[in-house]
Amino acid sequence: MLMKERNSVILILFILTMFAFFVMLQPAEASDPASVITVEQLEPILGTPGLVIIDVRSPEEYGDGHIAGAINVQMAEYADQNNPIAVMAATPEQMEAMLGSKGVGNESRIVIYDDQGASATRLWWVLYMYGHPDVKILDGGIEKWQAAGKPMTTVAPLVQAAQYKIDRSRINKGAVASTEEVLAAVENKSALLVDVRSSDEFNGKILKQGAFRKGHIPGSIWLEWTKNQNPDRTFKSIPELKKMYEGEGITDCKKIIVYCQTGTRSSYTYFVLTQLLGYPDVQNYDASWIGWSKDESLPAQVGYSVLKIGSRFYTEGGSEREMDVIPYLKDGRAFVPVLYLASMLDIVSEDIKWDPAGKAVTLVKAVYAQPT
Template identity: 25%
Template sequence: MHINPDPIAEGEWIVENLDDPETIFIQVEAERQIYDVAHLPRAVFAEGYKDFTTEKNGVRALVPDLVDLEMTLSNFGIDNSKRVVFYSAEKSMWPCRAYWVLRYYGFPNVQIADRSLAGLIKLNIETTTEIDFTDWSPVELSLTGESIISTADEVLAVATGKMDGQVLDCRSSSEWQGLDTGSHSAPRSGRIPGALHLDWEELMDANGQFYDIETLKQLYFDIGVDGSLPIFPYCGGGIRSAVSWFVMYELLCWESARNYDGSWAEWSYRDELPIEI
């Protein structure tokens, strides 16, 4: 899959294009009440887990099925001609997860806002509590993003030295050390053997803005990642790791970055997969 040449919508551009009927702004959150407090005019609400994940065979937070995602986007008033811009109220992993899902299914024009709503408000952007109801629109997706997703088998091959590559844990330090499993329970704690570690939150500031390219490169270089090998980011459920995937693939142009969608939700569930503490 080609790298998106324009993956980020700049704050100033958003301010000037709030009324553009060809752009759909989607505020994606874990819960509705955050959106109800304040959102961009005309913005649609998306619930992260409900709209951009699904559960299969006991494993949570997997990429939704194509037909389900088509229905979700159609209900948001999105057709293939629209530009979609994801954002959240505060610093969040959800815009990148939603973005990655749309890229996986070949949606042609998708971006994330360059900062959270809190950051946009500092640009004196207008917000509202009004709900703008959208008309249903047909959308057609296709499975074109197999090069940006990875599987447990691939990650296992890397972890056991049978395939060149690196595994990157994007969770908190306590999760990586096996002290806890984060906000979701898991059958086992620990990490994938040999996994490097870089918490996704270190990639952006408090307003949800990514650091400049040189700073981002250095963060990865410091842990031994330079894009020369296939790199497989993971987290608890492929959501936080989508942030690191976005940085590596879309911003640093490391085309070998592939998000391990099953992540710890799958790895800890499958007893035959090795762990390290």
């Protein structure tokens, strides 16, 4: 009888040991829920001591209605106004003065929101870089709050100035990439470069105000920041995000540097990669395309297209398009449709000339002199 009981105890201990072992093998949850707060979670804690809600929309939008108790902070207030490159992160001294004047202390629990997402994550990124311990993004922002029928107010709260001090030893210098680090990634593939701007910006079809050249940093992967969002501007689920990034070859196995025009939209992708997917080595290139394009010595690539022989479909800047003729190989040479070549050269159909007698096609590329 004692032997049976002893064997039973041993069996139970073995089962418990194996259970603990398999639990240890399970991957940890990649997301950090402490960095995101939902509308349902925020409403019941409104007005609690130590909670600071920051609305980073325009003063006009804020004045038309905001979450009760929210203060208004403009992007210019957390940007370095003395830096020749637009919207670079404010210095520690500038952030200390701004936060203190807004009544934010070192122990404040901060919730940030806007109407699109990127302005909120930009302030989150600056605070994260400077080591503030408790900062959350309101998932879906003000639009989600309003859609849920939550109350709004036009009354701005009274703010009492506070003392704010950034511990220089806690500054996360690894959160920001320098131009030298980006150039190293171009030259020796030391990191994956991810451009989160629009397809037209990436391909050089448009030059957004503030930039000095068209195109993108050579070797960049294009994945627009809005692809992280659901239609209601909430974050996509972790499985969806993981599948999307891994499908583009963006994994946690390598250092990643994200950029956009000013480091604002890329802060959203930075937030997703670090806080939701748990990627360990991600940097935001603060100077981004404005800083890079300003330096003529740095390389730029215009256009990006991938086609496959035997397929009617090709990708341009990450978007799938269709050709009228399938490209093919003959005698070791690739034959592709003229319309495809014209598209890559930004030549419109009216400038494609066909000579039936000579059976020749001429592509006319208009070149305009730049003003001096």
